[in-house]
Amino acid sequence: MSSSSTESGWLSSPILKKVITGVTGLGLTLFVLGHMVGNLAMFTGPDAYNQYAHFLVSLGPLFYAIELGLLAFFLFHIVTGIRIAIGNRRARNTRYSVYKTAGGPSRQTAASRSMIITGLLLMVFLVIHLLSFKFGPGGPGNASQAYLTTIDGVEMRDLAKLVHEKFQTPWYTFGYAAIMLLLMIHLRHGVWSAMQSLGAMRPSLTPIVYALGGLLGAGIAAGFIAMPLAIYFGFI
Amino acid sequence: MLDSKTPAGPLKEKWDNYKNSCKLVNPANKRKHTVLVVGTGLAGGSAAATLAELGYNVKSFCIQDSPRRAHSIAAQGGINAAKNYPNDGDTVWRLFYDTIKGGDYRSREANVYRLAQVANNIIDQAVAQGVPFAREYGGLLDNRSFGGAQVSRTFYARGQTGQQLLLGAYQAMSRQIGAGNIEMFARQEMLDLVTINGKARGIITRNLVTGEIERHVGDAVLLCTGGYGNVYYLSTNAKNSNVTAAWRAHKRGAYFANPCYTQIHPTCIPVSGDYQSKLTLMSESLRNDGRVWVPKDPGDTRSPRDIPEDDRDYYLERRYPSFGNLVPRDVASRNAKSVTDEGRGVGETKLAVYLDFADAIRRLGKDTIEARYGNLFEMYERITGENPYEMPMRIFPAVHYTMGGLWVDYELQSSVPGLFVLGEANFSDHGANRLGASALMQGLSDGYFVIPYTLGNYIAGTEMDAVGTDHPAFAEAEDASTSRIDQLLSVQGDKTVVEFHRELGKIMWDEVGMSRTKEGLQRAIDQISALRDEFWQNVRVPGEPTHHNKYLEFAGRVADFLELGELMARDALEREESCGGHFREEYQSPEGEAMRNDEDFTHVAAWEHREDGSKVRHTEDLEFENVQLTTRSYK
């Protein structure tokens, strides 16, 4: 009996691993969707954007709880995803010299094959992104008078200013846009895959959910990309 | 004269009488008895599972990489049982009667009646195991009708009934393997039977992965190793189906009964060239709507669609006006042979006849034909690349079942005590011709419901010497197997195993096939004997004995087929009558119909192998106390 690549210990079941990536993946999808919609506030003006950000921070303990929850979701999603990817590589030590999909009912695509790559790149981006904005000038542990503003008599962080500065640089703007395309690719397979992992699929539903997953991914990416480009090209 | 050990009493009470009086093994003692089961098809799988459930220590062997792959899996049509769910008048008696008549009165009444009796239990058992039989909207089981019966008694699971029943048995086995009650030896081939003090006590096997020769000891050996149709090289059997286990047992004392009884199925996809490795059967239901014909003129090379009605010979409709295209399998097959012998065969090889659906499509519409036969048409197109909606199918008969096999008594015990033979490997229930949907029934009946009683009776009533695999008989058998393998590898001649097999197949098909003559059979005996000599002088077997070596496996099997083939010809020669699948041209009516000789041949012929290599023909008289022997007519 082969046990060379057997993972043991906590949550080693192949089903539970996929349930975890599925649940956390769907949760994170909802988060990025909300984040994207929030970003669109910039199109109303810097004040609206800052007020929205301030509103979130002012939720206090609830905000921290959500952040902790998000952190947990990210960690579980990433750790389980990496474990799955390692296990899958071990399951086929010798690769095929020629390999191609049989097409048809197969949903194997560049997107489905590159989940671990897009995922890891998104993880790296996430760290940079948090350092740039959340922990950037005016953020926690990085107090800066220059990034404060007062709106309707309330003093708050001028996040909009930071955002505008960041998206003046071409490499940052286009790098960001490229990463969002990776997010789109990740969601292309991720959304429907999560539903299938949760056992929620049946044959009649699969094509619909698969199509909606693609649309959702594209929509989220488009929403995220719109604001930086608008800033870079001077529309807002 | 052989003793069938048929129990006393009226036909309907024999099996009950047997069960009431057979000896039982104490439950606590069963664990101490090891049973070696060779083969994991319907017979072997069901026997191994059931015996393990009862508490015996079972060792199970198969040549495939998994017990789930035995050739029972290829059976398409269905399984008979006299449940009478359709309320169309079926009874156990009718199932018995149809089966014995279908066998052309050459089987044992008591065995066939028992088969009909336990058939109902098989359906119950299979359903309980989760076999997904076809059902009606009310949720109850569906039945369909099948050849040779006027009632609907066939249970089916799409076109994959054999597969589903085998998976049921395989799953029951798997449960016992998981529980440690069966030790499974896959990729192992039985090479010899070990007898000690006249009893079957063990087997010699070859591990097909490493080539190692192994010894296994037990209190009884069950051979469930299937039929020998591959003696013809081309048949509908799986490529690995072989006679070796049965043949080696025969050479250790088990009588081989009625080897000449082979069934040839009329609707198979014809041979397309020399490279052909096997034949594929299509359900004979196709003859319900297809019309069989050949051109009248042997030199007619026109495309079938260009041959006008007047130049066609619908020979079955012409010769059998009342049954037409629906004559039984053996009649349809023989007629196809006779028209191709006249040179009127069609297709590139001229070894085929047309099965034409043009009229049916005109009459019923393409949709109806598609609904009835869509999957068969698809299969035909996949294999031949031709569209049967537009061009007539080309079909030809092919060997697909062997009714003969090792002789067994009512207890399924061979002439070697402790050697039991189940399923197609024995000769017992189908006489000279098997009806559709009854092979599955027999395999499962033997394994699930007969052997648990008869094996217990043997074990409880037999004094067993304590022997181990260190007994000299094991060493002798192992040496014989090893030296045979060495011999096969040492010849290093010019002809491959496949070439020899193909040549043997041609002799068998030409002379011991659908119709046989005295001269032809004598010719076959000479030719086979010469071919066998050439084989041992000139065969080339590649590779080493110490690794996975498919052609070495084949070599051993073909060597055995070369001996069996000759016995089949001899058996056919001695049986001077025509019955079921055995048609002797000398014994036919003026209209060309088979003529039995009940006076001289209402018996089983069982061949003994003597130490000096000679064969002795023994007989077991078949006594018909309950049915009247009649002649079949389909005019």
Added chain:
Amino acid sequence: MIITLKVWRQEGPDVPGRFETYKVPDANPHMSFLEMLDVLNEQLIKEGKDPVEFDYDCREGICGSCGVVIDGQAHGPQQRTACCQLHMRHYKDGDTIVIEPWRAEGFPIIRDLVVDRSAFDRIVAAGGYVSVNTGAAPDANSIPVPKDDADLSMDYATCIGCGACVAGCPNASASLFTAAKISHLALLPQGDPERERRAKSMVDQMASEGFGDCSNHAECEAVCPKGISIDAIARMRREYMRAVRG
């Protein structure tokens, strides 16, 4: 027609393998793919070389013995077809075909194109059955089964255990095989009493055999000779979670 073959040759599980190139000068469009390999082997034997070992038995697509990866696709280019029923008319004169064994740690190579699929047997032995002893069955019609359930159950039961799902899966996952058996039995009232135990044990056994996890590529459905739907995998997950919840 002339066909060039690049065939994986490997003498044993622990010996490194390599590709060998052969020419089959007299391939015929009516041949099956395996018959073309038979012709190659006859040629090799005549030349005094070792023939290519590959598994097969029924050659009509039902026993599940055969299976090789042909030009990167398990069982070759024709969907819903085991390679024994693939015919050479799908190729043309001068084609080069690459043939590899099923590659998965759960299916160690025995020799050349022959692999050890006994992991599948162990997965079934872990619970892929209904515990009913011979003789203990009630009358077959005592429990009605809705036709739709029976038909769907049959869809899953058609699995031939060939291993193409594992071979085609980018992760070498055995999920479709395991799920097909779990689904077949879970849909029937006869399989109901053990459904939770069965799902748990079979999945655990599958995990211990060194197969990868399912990432929902659905490649298995595309290469399955019986076209078994990955809906089985969704159902297996439901069954498993039901078992875990208790």
